Amino acid sequence: MTWQQIQPFLVALAIGLMLGLERERSHNRRLPAGSRSFALLSLVGAIAASFDQWAVVAGLAAVGAVLALAYARTSEDDPGTTTTIAGLAAYMLGALAFSRPALAVALAVVVAVLLVSKTRIHRFAREIISEVELEDAIKFLVVAFVILPLLPDQALGPYGVLNPAKVWLLVVLLTGIGWVGYIGVRALGPERGLLVTGMAGGFVSASATTASMGRLSRSSASLRAPLASALAASLATFVQLLLVIGVVDTDVLRRLWPPVAAGAAVLVIIVALVYRGGVRVQHDDAPGGEHSEAPPAGRPFALKPALVLAAVLTLALLIGRWGADVFGAKGTVLAATAAGLADAHAGAVAAASLAANGDITVDTALVAIGAALGSNLLVKTVLAFAAGGQRFGLSFLAGMVLPTVAFGATLATVLAM
Known part of the structure; x- marks a missing residue:
């Protein structure tokens, strides 16, 4: 296996770990998905993309159902949906990393910045603007x-x-x-x-x-x-x-x-x-x-x-x-x-x-x-x-x-x- 073949999967894994670690560090309560789950979601996205686009669509439906079930079990502790949506984003970014890894990394950084800036964005929306x-x-x-x-x-x-x-x-x-x-x-x-x-x-x-x-x-x-x-x-x-x-x-x-x-x-x-x-x-x-x-x-x-x-x-x-x-x-x-x-x-x-x-x-x-x-x-x-x-x-x-x-x-x- 060459570097060109394995690179997209490593990029997808790195994207999932980055988003998952941010989610775990920003929450002390029980989450529907943690750092390992996020890494697996991105990796599954890359694997699905290695087959064809229909595999990506089927995987998205399956991931959406799993995340919805996980959210239903943890919604009483944390009613927010940001982590669930971030999980879907991790899967899609993993799929994108298979064909365009540079773009996937750039978008992952944007997603991470949005997640980290929760307090600043809320303050801007409620107090400044x-x-x-x-x-x-x-x-x-x-x-x-x-x-x-x-x-x-x-x-x-x-x-x-x-x-x-x-x-x-x-x-x-x-x-x-x-x-x-x-x-x-x-x-x-x-x-x-x-x-x-x-x-x-x-x-x-x-x-x-x-x-x-x-x-x-x-x-x-x-x-x-x-x-x-x-x-x-x-x-x-x-x-x-x-x-x-x-x-x-x-x-x-x-x-x-x-x-x-x-x-x-x-x-x-x-x-x-x-x-x-x-x-x-x-x-x-x-x-x-x-x-x-x-x-x-x-x-x-x-x-x-x-x-x-x-x-x-x-x-x-x-x-x-x-x-x-x-x-x-x-x-x-x-x-x-x-x-x-x-x-x-x-x-x-x-x-x-x-x-x-x-x-x-x-x-x-x-x-x-x-x-x-x-x-x-x-x-x-x-x-x-x-x-x-x-x-x-x-x-x-x-x-x-x-x-x-x-x-x-x-x-x-x-x-x-």
């Missing part, structure tokens, strides 16, 4: 997995700029990031709430977040915490830029990530230094040494801002295509600069889309993306001064100087190569 947030999560699933597959993936409209599937994919990306960021604020609690709020808010609108933090700084005991939050929103702009460009054109992404990484790395250091000072001030001022951060505002699922951004993106793409057709590369750069006044990603994605279609070069797209980020930074700086006053505005501008220089210098080096 609210009914509104659960409702918004369902809406996001509809947007991502019901609407998106139904949309046509083809170029429509003038210059072929309207691709329903790609535009809606951007909506899914933005709403998903916003939802995850919102839940992150709730899960991390108030201690890091303001910083995470700035980061999460930056994924939706860094300009709006900067203005909100500026207004908060007027009534805050310390300028550092709102300032760190506003700078974190700009950090989110860098992160989100790479995500959306990666969806549009990987060629642009390969040359764009070094300048974005350089700017983001410098900004991370600045945010850490500013926030550290802000936490120290708040810790000294708060009663009892506790932080008094505000909870996240609004709802986690923000469809309207994502739709507005998608509309701005489509318009910017149309203007960019028209500008490239009439004025050449300069028209694309001007269009990206104008779009950046509303949102940095709109002009950037429009330029990357033009490069992906071959209407402009990758170098021109990089220049346009830099112009979009520059005009958007100008808008955020104006909002920082208007909402937070001169002190907040100057502090925000000072915090963005080095990241901007790092981004610009690296971008110039990339273009010169």
Whole structure:
């Protein structure tokens, strides 16, 4: 017998032992199946799969009946059904290990993590996530997995700029990031709430977040915490830029990530230094040494801002295509600069889309993306001064100087190569 022949059975045995040991360690009461039973269930699944698929089906029916009988005998001590379901999963994973052992191991790890995380998952469901947030999560699933597959993936409209599937994919990306960021604020609690709020808010609108933090700084005991939050929103702009460009054109992404990484790395250091000072001030001022951060505002699922951004993106793409057709590369750069006044990603994605279609070069797209980020930074700086006053505005501008220089210098080096 060769190693290739015996490997699936050893993998199945290891999967069963891992799941069985977790079940025994997490329960002190009598269980319908223990570590040896789980190991045997997975091994039986692999043996059944070595015959044919009908043997797997027959084995599943037999295993289901045995587990149901075992559960009936132990349900008074432990009314939960998790162990029974885990036993069925062990059998199916054992069967899968016969043909695809790597996938079986990966899924077994996921199952084990779910079993180990019982307390955390229950706490998250009962104490952290609210009914509104659960409702918004369902809406996001509809947007991502019901609407998106139904949309046509083809170029429509003038210059072929309207691709329903790609535009809606951007909506899914933005709403998903916003939802995850919102839940992150709730899960991390108030201690890091303001910083995470700035980061999460930056994924939706860094300009709006900067203005909100500026207004908060007027009534805050310390300028550092709102300032760190506003700078974190700009950090989110860098992160989100790479995500959306990666969806549009990987060629642009390969040359764009070094300048974005350089700017983001410098900004991370600045945010850490500013926030550290802000936490120290708040810790000294708060009663009892506790932080008094505000909870996240609004709802986690923000469809309207994502739709507005998608509309701005489509318009910017149309203007960019028209500008490239009439004025050449300069028209694309001007269009990206104008779009950046509303949102940095709109002009950037429009330029990357033009490069992906071959209407402009990758170098021109990089220049346009830099112009979009520059005009958007100008808008955020104006909002920082208007909402937070001169002190907040100057502090925000000072915090963005080095990241901007790092981004610009690296971008110039990339273009010169």
